[in-house]
Amino acid sequence: MGPIQATASCVRKAVTFAGRASRSEFWWFMLVFFVASFIASGVILLPLVPVIGDLAALEQSGLPTADASRRLEGVLAGTARNYFIYLTFSAVFWVVSISATVRRLHDTDRSGWWWWVQAVPFVGWIILLILTVAPGDDGHNRYGAPPTSGKGRKDVTLRADLPRKTIPKGLPGEPYNPVNELTTTEELRALRASRMAN
Structure with missing residues (x-):
C-alpha cells in the first residue's frame, strides 16, 4: 500500500x-x-x-x-x-x-x-x-x-489450519500425552482405534 x-x-x-x-x-x-x-x-x-x-x-x-x-x-x-x-x-x-x-x-x-x-x-x-x-x-x-x-x-492460512505446537503441560518429567495434540473428534476416534488394534 x-x-x-x-x-x-x-x-x-x-x-x-x-x-x-x-x-x-x-x-x-x-x-x-x-x-x-x-x-x-x-x-x-x-x-x-x-x-x-x-x-x-x-x-x-x-x-x-x-x-x-x-x-x-x-x-x-x-x-x-x-x-x-x-x-x-x-x-x-x-x-x-x-x-x-x-x-x-x-x-x-x-x-x-x-x-x-x-x-x-x-x-x-x-x-x-x-x-x-x-x-x-x-x-x-x-x-x-x-x-x-x-x-x-x-x-x-487460518490459525485453525496451523499445526499445534507441542507445549509441555503439567509438571516437569510428566510423560508425553498424544491426546493433548488432538484437535477434532475424528482424530480422537482414530487414536482410540489404533490403541485398540494393538
Missing part, C-alpha cells in the same frame, strides 16, 4: 476503531501526517521571521518601532487565522491517527487500550512504537480478518 492509498484509507476510516490496519497503511499515513504538519507549521510561521527580525533590529537601534509593530500585528492576525485552520486539521488528523493506531494494535492481536501506554513517562511511547512496528497476525484474530494489501487479499 502506497502513501496516497494509505492516507485515503485511514481518512475514510477516521472514526472506525474496529478492524485491523497493516504496517504499511499505518506507517505511510503517519509519515504523510508528520510531513504535512511540518510543512504547514513552516507555512504558518515563515511570514513571522522577517517581521520579528525587523522589530528586533529597530529595538536595538533605538528608533521608533510603531511601524514595525503595526506590520507585526497585521502578520499576526493572518497567522492566527492560519493557525486556527492548522489546529482544526490537526485535531481531525489526531482522531484519525488514534483510530489508525488502535486498528494497528488490533492487527497485532492487542486491545486498543494499549494506546494509553504512551502515558507512561519516558518509556510509554517507546513501548507503543515497538507494538506498532511488530508484524501483524497472518490469519484471523479476535479483531477480524487480516488487512488487505493494495493487490488484493493476503495469502494467509
